[in-house]
Amino acid sequence: MSSITEPNGHSGSAPFFSKQATVAKPGFSRWMVPPAALAVHLCIGQAYAFSVFNGPLTKVIGITQSAADDWSLTSLGWIFSLAIVFLGLSAAFAGKWLEQVGPRRTMFTAACCFGGGFLVSALGVHLHQIALLYLGYGVIGGIGLGLGYVSPVSTLIRWFPDRRGMATGMAIMGFGGGAMIAAPLSVALMNHFRSATSIGVAETFVVLGIAYFISMAIGALAIRVPPADWKPAGWTPPATNQKKMISRNHVHIDQALKTPQFYLIWLVLFLNVTAGIGILGQASVMIQESFKDTVTAAAAAGFVGLLSLFNMGGRFVWASASDWIGRKNTYFIFFALGAVLYYLVPGFAASGQIALFVLAYCVILSMYGGGFSTVPAYLADMFGTAFVGGIHGRLLTAWAAAGVAGPVLVNYIRAYEVAHGVAKADAYTMTIHIMVVLLVIGFVCNLLVKRVDDKHHMTDAQLAKGA
Template sequence: MSSMTDHPPTPGSNGFFSKQATVAPAGFSRWMVPPAALAVHLCIGQAYAFSVFNGPLTKVIGITQSAPEDWTLTTLGWIFSLAIVFLGLSAAFAGKWLERVGPRRTMFTAACCFGGGFIVSAIGVWLHQIVLLYLGYGVIGGIGLGLGYVSPVSTLIRWFPDRRGMATGMAIMGFGGGAMIAAPLSVALMNHFKSETSIGVAETFVVLGIAYFISMTIGALAIRIPAKDWKPAGWTPPETSHKMITRNHVHIDQALKTPQFYLIWLVLFLNVTAGIGILGQASVMIQESFKNTVTAAAAAGFVGLLSLFNMGGRFVWASTSDYIGRKNTYFIFFALGAVLYYAVPGFASSGNIALFVLSYCVILSMYGGGFATVPAYLADMFGTAFVGGIHGRLLTAWAAAGVAGPVLVNYIRAYEVAHGVAKADAYTMTVHIMAVLLVVGFVCNLLINRVDDKHHMSDTQLAGQ
């Protein structure tokens, strides 16, 4: 394949971590690659479970209850926000490096950063220095998140040109499901290490840092890339006349000069914004919408159900896109999502918990599906030569949505309550705004068409990469 074209020799270019060393031998089964990708994504998916540490971290000094010197939840909230921001930044700025050095070195670097971030954070807890948690999990760990997120995905796209959606769905499903492992594991470890003088968080960080480093390193060692011009047995590339799938390639820098990149950026941003704010407030939202009906335990079950649909939607929707097309898949996300968001307040006011829960489960499945479908969308539009780097730059949309979504949900709700709106009705304006955002996303998706031929790389340019 053109994306596997050799680069000019550089010092150490033939070492164990070099791109050349990861080229698969003849007869290698491509089905060995998804487990390697999952070994990374199941680890970095821990990010979605970081909130389990927030409560204990407010009692590092007080142990049983918060002391005046302890950190507040607002102070701690920046740790996760920093991690998501640096996920987006590292994925964006390391794109060219990723394509040059290959997935093994990138994934190993991600393992060092993500595992090391936990160790630095543990030291921060022991010294009670919040800046070390910001640096450890937020900055260093966030860089590990970004590198670990994009490198396995771009590799899978090259191994599965016939099933791009399914391949990316497998890996990104792991990111969605990582929290389901991390949350109970983290709680169990904190309970194990808890003592009269320790809340158990620092020790848990050390164990997780080591465990994640080992797992992600195993994935890095197992990863392989296909040889130049490899393709699945019996598979024929789509005709060049296919409207939305190209057989050409667009350079990572040239992609930023196309309207398609920015339209897909908006598509991802609007889809994520409409889901991420709700995901963060799901427990409070259902309790306030059905006051005296839904208990805290039931609300926790609702959050768990949303996580299942978020995870499952990544595989189901991305796989479906292989058959109906990426553009049509996003049409469903935006049209159905807008209808459901508009209808949800009515379900709440009528006391219909079943339809309320079902609506949000479908919405969150499409939220997850949006993450998993977009890498294949990019490969269809820009080719596979630089898809990892282009995907990395597109993930700045996730970082932006990670700020915009919660801000919309939290501040609009606060404004409504402050102006006398009952808490049960305070989310009505928010979800109607989400519906409008999805309509805008529908229009952006409608405007996407194939990339103009002038942006495609020539054979000579490809050979020089």
Template structure:
């Protein structure tokens, strides 16, 4: 798509990957943008399914069983951990670059990194060099995850100022659902390529790397940004005095870090995610130990799958609902309802009520997913849309921190309880009650969020200079 250079721009027509070249022409339908975002998020959502490779990767040399020189699960665990760390780092530190170059270049860079990370990892499998998997999927792929996560979201927010929650929910639901496609696909590919001399992982990495690169590139080519001052037909921006606290002003990415609102929302996300992510990682073991004589391993696997569905669905449903009730009120629901459910879960387990136990955790995990998809719209409401991609990227450090805190709290408290004679079926009681306390703290943090002081807002001249 061609684009006219801005007045005073002596460089001529902008390059294909420039921000100016992605400005939509009159008549462009904003409903073309969500599929472009999904083309990226469904790919990078594969990260949640990486564990399907762990078992086969322990048999690269032995093929049928682990050989003495094969990698251990603890060694392989660092691949995913590195990917999440670099997701957070790239999202946080590339925020300014994203706002400067636009979504097309950022999404294409994400495609190169994520797809390329698989190819580097394939070489690592063939040569049996673990550092190549750390570099490939962990570092390079992790950078692709971070860039791919934030760039479509900020664009959707600008296209859907009237339904920010729904728009971000669509994309981030794709991230949650990507694993549901990637897990069976990866297993099928490994089975296809498996032979007497290969476990099929390297070949699978190559196929996935190429497929994800193509899909994410298509998304980057299809993405468009709205013209300056564009708004949906017939829509009037809400006043800043409404209870939903939606501002018409903009706060610079660096200035946002000087506001209490950024750190309060950081804590809101951190506490909501901490309360869910630790349980998600131990769901299978937890339900089997809570109902030892009733729930089989197969039933526990079904429970994990059900939680994944609610995690994915909650990303769309709760974010869409936030358009009606407001972002702050949506988090109030998360914290109040979550704390109540966590408090009563041990009672449901003690009484043998599996239905209420499962239902409680399904609702909790829906709010865990909803926290991810609602927060970008929350940030846009508070800080405006001009730099929301970069601000969102920096806020994702809360996800990285929660990814450590949640599992540590769940695992170490349980281990402490069991070591001191508490029955395994009762070992989670203290943990889930602690999660309820964390959600009460989150409620207080959310309560303290007020509209951003006018002194932090950019002037029209400052905003024009940044553009």
């Protein structure tokens, strides 16, 4: 528990949603901030569970089976894709705004967008206008995803300068685990609202929109930022750590884009995510085709659930470990171990070693999740904390790019292989070998990351003005 003092000149009359109004008062415990962050990330993590609506949405008119005028799965697939695209775009373009207005206004805006996106989508289902689903969940909800993703993370980094990795891991673990709550909840609500004239999706969207708005709004109201120059009780900031590349200086968000470090870390995240996201999307089909007549659909579903657990747990475990071994070394492990495991996987499949196959992918997916939670601390180490939220937001465009590249590599190369006579059980081998190459390239990119040159650091005068 840590105590703080109010900064000079702080006034209790500051507007409620202003950045000044969120500065913590004496006696505030920094351990109150992670629950506020989780209140947001557990909600927006619902995005990973949106696929539970795809089947029912193909039967909005037919109810029991798809009618001629019902939506197709290919049309519905764009809803999630749009949400991820606008997550990346909003995080990138609103990052600077976040640093100006503070986390409370940003998180409340995220609550309005994410919850409101569900309500617009509910109207789209009621009117059977898919454009409203694209607008609602895809565009408006996607903006809520992006704002909700970055705003708590930058705040946690400032509260936990001594344990940056652990702090970001706690919040981003919530994003990975949100689907584990959302999936069964959504199915239960659809079953509750199902009737002879309704598939129950519109009503479920309304309930979820209201519930997520309330939870995220509570997180926004509870969030606090530390005063300037605050530090945990009894903690002394270390000198610039050359070995772990932890800087005590700060780089402006616009200046960060002029450094090679930003683009190298962009590639590091892009390549790590690309190597995992495509497999995550095809895990069920992949294990069934790799072990034909051995793995049932139910067992494959269990495999997917296990991967989700490792994806979630890896976000906390790897980010926390990075506090001890350093961010750069953590990514070295991701790329080196990931490349070895990917190289071995086809052999495990060919020899029927299901346990080793499952274990390899569980570790790979833990590092996929760990990549998301470790990168904010990596950025804070390199560029300081003054603008880390905005810099992190711009870096998340790597996620949006990987969200396209990963599935394309897995799906289209597999389709090409099958079309040219390759057995389905062997159709993933070329893709996996490409993943190995990508991870080796990622290893090299991470190797090239050095500390930021002094010429990019902000002066004390610039920091005081926030410019």
